[in-house]
Amino acid sequence: MANAFVAAFEILSFGAIIVLIVLGLGIIASMMGIFNFAQGEFVLLGAYITYLAYAKGLPIWAGMVAAPFVVGALGFALEALIIRRFYAAPIVAMLGTYALGLIIRESVRGLIGGFYLTVPEPIGGSIDIGAMHISAWRFTIIIITLLVMGLCYLLLSRTSFGLRVRATLENPSLARASGISTPLIYGATFAFGAALAGLAGALIVPVFSLFADLGLRFLIQGFVAVMVGGVGSFIGPVAGAGLIGTLSAALPWVMAPVVADVLVFVLAIVFIKFRPQGLIAGKGV
């Protein structure tokens, strides 16, 4: 019983981490129609900013709060300077964002000297329930993920900004005719997606430590999650991420980890073959 509870918690917490990472990726893919291969590096930047705050002796909370704003601002600038030129050619956009990611990743590698660096969690240690120990920080991540997920949903479905974003996605020319500044909306959406990645990086760096390939590690899983969930809606990629995250954390409990690693992707490919539109088809929130 206790064992089953710990297992459920660990699987849920890894699922939450994947959801957190995929949120930004999913929003950019669904609301703008481009696959951002630099998303993993935005996660890395969020982690790096948190580490910088820690290394400079600031409270880690400060770094975690600053990370989404700094990465979001960078995302806004990159969209205006580079990404904007790729909207007409989604394939070129993939290559372009990949190159961007490569530049960011290797710059960070240079800055941290290729090392693996620890960042302590603001809420450390474990919560003890009888003989069971669950990580306090992973528990915090689950709570924050739920909050962020809820807020994103409300932002996109209930606010006028959300309405404009969806209008811009559905019919850009009609949106422009109605007085919506579509370039500004694209910029803001991209910045928002980047900010979410920055937040994810800031929150996961105490769990995984800081290293240059941190973002790359989750990129493939993130894309599989978006494919499985379905592009076009907010809720699709989130559902896909929950599924892929829990699956990749749950399978090692019942089989050899080396097999589990491959099996997740095999299952995803089979799923996409029979349901190419993904778990949740259609546009909207």
Place this chain on the structure above:
Amino acid sequence: MLDRTQLTRRRFLSNFAFASGAVATGVGSWVIPAPWANAAEAPIKVGIATDLTGPIAYAGNADANVAKMVIKEINAAGGLLGRPLELYIEDTASNESVAVGNVRKLIQRDKVDMVLGGITSSMRNAIKDPIVARGKTLYIYPQLYEGKECTPYLFCTGPTPAQQCDEFIPWLIKNGGKKFALPSANYVWPHTLNVYARKVIEQNGGEVVFEEYYPLDQVDFSATVNRIVSNKVDVVFNTVIPPGVGPFFKQLYEAGFLKNGGRLACVYYDENTLNINQAAEIEGLASCLDYFKVLTKENPFDAKIQAAYEKDFPGNFLFAAGSAATGTYRGLKLWEAAVKEAGKIDRESVAAALDHAKIAEGPGGPAEMVPGKRHCKMKMYTAVAKGGNYEIVARSNGLVDPKEC
């Protein structure tokens, strides 16, 4: 339109010329020329092929730094056989195909007299043939590794499984317990090391509860941690590597493994890897290597080389055993001794002398090659992490045999 295509072609050609020029002269090649030019004979050429870029660049740069330090020291003392030494450094870039090309440059273009380098086993396997067989050159491999490398003219100066297990595992059984878990990354070094470790564990009355392999990029170990805790494992003999090792140790800590008296053990852990986790998460972690920085407090020679290294190369690239820096030092000094004894620089004579070369002082103590085995006897130390630093808790009596070949 015509104009534009011609311009493009011209630009393409000039770019192409630049690129091929770069390829020909070699980006990522460094030559440190001999300090005196009017030598009676040409300088002796030492080649270093190591990972200056890529994921383990911190280790490769440290090795290159050690080589610069040793060569400078030998030159300052008058060189070898009256000839100065010239250092050629090539990047292996953690990429075997790039490495083979760059090593060929050392052999064919620079015609070096000896190559030292390679950190991972896959790198050694990729570059040994271009060096030893086709290149007909002497090769020294400086890193701790899984053993079983018995190629002629290839000399290993880092610790082997026997050196890292024979004294360490009995210590772990006495200071941890009898029930071992062997969580491992899925590649050659953990597989081969575990075969040896399991043998030593069982010979000493211990028991392996489970031995399990994970993908190299796995970062979530909840299932493993649960097996360790629920099976009441005493010692986790870890060969999971970064990036997985940090989250793994953290999850073990959070599950109360250390609180309940569990012992972490990891034979590649040195000063570089201490920063992957917070000090409390790896409190009591035991490692067994040929050198720890804390030895500088008791051993004047270690204090001297550590100080010389830190003076020349302050910064992040540490002089540490796990990154092959000590093996590089030992390898170059043994080779120096061999060249002095042989009195010549051709491969046969140097290899014959290197086969039984000895140095009285090196990192961690003296070292000597085991004749006919091409592996090196050295002192081994067991150290335990306490509050973010190591403390030596056990040491070998004399030199430990590598038991290879």
